[in-house]
Amino acid sequence: MSAQIKVAVLGAAGRMGEEAVKAVSAAADMELVASLGRGADLNEILEAGATHIVDLSVPAATEANVRFAVENGLHAVVGTTGWDEERRSNLEGLLAQHPEVGVLIAPNFALGSVLASAFAATAAKYFESVEIIELHHPNKVDAPSGTAVRTAELIAAARKAAGVAKSPDATDTQLDGARGALVDDVHVHSVRLRGLVAHQEVLFGGPGEQFTLRHDSYDRASFMPGVLLGLRKVSAHAGLTYGLDGYLELGQ
Numbered sequence: 131m132s133a134q135i136k137v138a139v140l141g142a143a144g145r146m147g148e149e150a151v152k153a154v155s156a157a158a159d160m161e162l163v164a165s166l167g168r169g170a171d172l173n174e175i176l177e178a179g180a181t182h183i184v185d186l187s188v189p190a191a192t193e194a195n196v197r198f199a200v201e202n203g204l205h206a207v208v209g210t211t212g213w214d215e216e217r218r219s220n221l222e223g224l225l226a227q228h229p230e231v232g233v234l235i236a237p238n239f240a241l242g243s244v245l246a247s248a249f250a251a252t253a254a255k256y257f258e259s260v261e262i263i264e265l266h267h268p269n270k271v272d273a274p275s276g277t278a279v280r281t282a283e284l285i286a287a288a289r290k291a292a293g294v295a296k297s298p299d300a301t302d303t304q305l306d307g308a309r310g311a312l313v314d315d316v317h318v319h320s321v322r323l324r325g326l327v328a329h330q331e332v333l334f335g336g337p338g339e340q341f342t343l344r345h346d347s348y349d350r351a352s353f354m355p356g357v358l359l360g361l362r363k364v365s366a367h368a369g370l371t372y373g374l375d376g377y378l379e380l381g382q
C-alpha cells in the first residue's frame with residue numbers, strides 16, 4: 131500500500147477551507163495533519179510532518195504560502211486566486227531550484243467547470259463573437275473570477291492560433307465598466323448576487339445563431355473531487371501545472 135498523503139490545509143477556517151478539511155479527513159489515503167488560518171506560523175506545517183499543502187486562503191497570502199511549501203520540499207495544490215503571469219513565472223523560477231516538487235494551481239476544481247472551459251477553447255475559433263459572464267456570491271473579494279480569467283486566456287489563445295479577429299463591437303460611448311473587463315481582448319462581466327455560489331456562462335455568437343456554455347456550482351462540495359484528485363496526482367507532476375485540465379485526459 132502506498133504511503134498516506136499528509137495534508138496541511140491553509141485557509142482552513144474559510145468557506146473552501148472548511149470543506150477541504152472535511153474532504154481530506156474523509157479520504158482513506160490521506161491524513162489531515164494541520165489546519166492553518168490567518169496569522170498562523172507556517173513552521174507548524176513542517177512540525178506536523180505534512181507532505182502536501184492545500185492553499186485556499188486569500189490572494190495576498192497565497193504566494194508566500196506556496197513559496198514556503200516549495201522551499202521545504204512539499205507539494206502544493208492551490209485554489210486561491212491571484213496567480214497572474216508574473217507570479218506564475220516567479221514560481222516557475224523557484225521550482226527550477228526544487229525539481230522534485232509539484233505545484234498545481236487550479237483556477238477551478240469543479241470537473242464540470244474545467245470541461246466547460248476546455249469546450250469553450252474548442253468552440254472559440256468557430257464564432258465571430260464571444261463574451262463571458264461570471265456570477266458569484268457577494269462575499270467574493272476578487273473580480274473577475276480566476277476561472278473567467280483562465281477561460282478568457284484559453285479562448286484568446288485558440289482564436290489567436292486560428293487567426294480569428296477580435297469580437298466586433300461598435301461601442302464608442304459608454305459608462306465606465308458598462309462593457310465589463312477586458313481579459314486578452316475577451317469581455318468579462320462579473321455579477322455578485324446573494325444566493326449564488328459560483329457560475330459562469332460563455333456566450334458565442336455568429337450570424338443568426340448563439341451558443342452558450344454554462345456551468346453552475348451550487349455547493350462547494352462540487353470542488354472537492356478536484357481537490358482530492360490534485361492531491362493524489364501532484365507529486366507525479368514535478369514543476370508547475372496551471373489548470374486541473376493538466377491532470378485530465380481531455381479530448382482522448
Ligand SMILES: NC(=O)C1=CN([C@@H]2O[C@H](COP(=O)(O)OP(=O)(O)OC[C@H]3O[C@@H](n4cnc5c(N)ncnc54)[C@H](OP(=O)(O)O)[C@@H]3O)[C@@H](O)[C@H]2O)C=CC1
Pocket residue numbers: 140141142143144145146147166167168169170186187188189191195208209210211212236237238239240276353
Ligand atoms: N479553485 C477553486 O475551485 C476555488 C477557488 N476559490 C478561491 O479560494 C480562495 C478562498 O475562497 P473562500 O474559501 O471562499 O474565501 P474565505 O474568505 O471564506 O476563506 C479564506 C480564508 O483564508 C484565511 N486567511 C487569510 N490570510 C491567511 C493566511 N495568511 N494564511 C492562511 N489563511 C489565511 C481567511 O481568514 P480571515 O477570515 O481571518 O481573513 C479565511 O478564513 C479565493 O481566492 C477563492 O476565489 C474558491 C472556490 C473554488
Ligand SMILES: O=C(O)C1=N[C@H](C(=O)O)C[C@H](O)C1
Pocket residue numbers: 211237238239266270271274275276277278327328329
Ligand atoms: O471565490 C469563489 O467562490 C470562487 N473562486 C474561484 C474563481 O475565482 O474562479 C473558483 C470559483 O469560481 C469559486
